[in-house]
Amino acid sequence: MSHKSFVWMCLLPLAAVTAAFFVLPMAHLLVTGAEGPRGLPEYLAIIADPRYRATLLNTVLLAAATTVATLIAATITGLFLQRHRFPGRAVMIAILTFPLAFPGVVIGFMIILLAGRQGTIGDVSSRLLGDKIVFAYSIYGLFLGYLYFSIPRVILTIMAAAQKLDPSLEEAARSLGASPWAVLRDVVLPALAPALVASGAIAFATAMGAFGTAFTLATNIDVLPMLIYTEFTLAGNLATSAALSVGLGVMTWLILALARTFTGNSVAAAG
Numbered sequence: 001m002s003h004k005s006f007v008w009m010c011l012l013p014l015a016a017v018t019a020a021f022f023v024l025p026m027a028h029l030l031v032t033g034a035e036g037p038r039g040l041p042e043y044l045a046i047i048a049d050p051r052y053r054a055t056l057l058n059t060v061l062l063a064a065a066t067t068v069a070t071l072i073a074a075t076i077t078g079l080f081l082q083r084h085r086f087p088g089r090a091v092m093i094a095i096l097t098f099p100l101a102f103p104g105v106v107i108g109f110m111i112i113l114l115a116g117r118q119g120t121i122g123d124v125s126s127r128l129l130g131d132k133i134v135f136a137y138s139i140y141g142l143f144l145g146y147l148y149f150s151i152p153r154v155i156l157t158i159m160a161a162a163q164k165l166d167p168s169l170e171e172a173a174r175s176l177g178a179s180p181w182a183v184l185r186d187v188v189l190p191a192l193a194p195a196l197v198a199s200g201a202i203a204f205a206t207a208m209g210a211f212g213t214a215f216t217l218a219t220n221i222d223v224l225p226m227l228i229y230t231e232f233t234l235a236g237n238l239a240t241s242a243a244l245s246v247g248l249g250v251m252t253w254l255i256l257a258l259a260r261t262f263t264g265n266s267v268a269a270a271g
Helices: 003-033 040-048 050-083 089-101 104-115 120-129 139-163 167-175 180-209 212-217 224-233 238-263 266-270
Strands: none
Touching: 003 238, 040 050, 040 238, 050 089, 050 139, 050 180, 050 224, 050 238, 089 139, 104 120, 104 139, 104 212, 139 180, 139 212, 167 180, 180 224, 180 238, 212 224, 224 238
């Protein structure tokens, strides 16, 4: 057998899987989106229709807020855990990364137990303030749920990147009189920039497409995954749901592609 034949034989299973699970479903989705009454303009509905446009805006803003908050919390926590050794550190890391094992529905249920009508926050606020605080079913509850499953992903990336930092650079900056904040701003964060961009892109993309948590909590707010679900199951509007799915996928892919231009292959590996 020639080398060329061997290579093609090895690539054949990959080509078959790619065609069956990616190319054909995507092609079918694209065709379905254009088969509605409006034809190809169906793809513009996500921008032209006021309801869809508002839902898109809600989804993007929620994903962006989740990404920013996740990067801040995970960077501080990841750097601290990477650079300090103390009793219980391994347990803390395990607890912080444990949400990776939870599906979105479970996370949504946990938010309901925390901030739902019968949740802990509601009981405490009712006793202390005489008014029950309930926000599990609003954008704030959804934000908290997204934050819960985004932080573990970013923490692991930041810890891995912080482990590779050259300590001599920080020592040199301190020897020149730089304050701890200046070292963090001018040395540590620029060195972590590729990891921050990569993990931030993954956090944003995950928040854009998260369904299980939104399905559990999004009763007072529309986000794209829930809109696609309701258009498909309740309205039976296959063309619109397909067009919205393509739009969501394209926007998420653009974010990942943009991040990939700044970080090389790290986003591809993380995603």
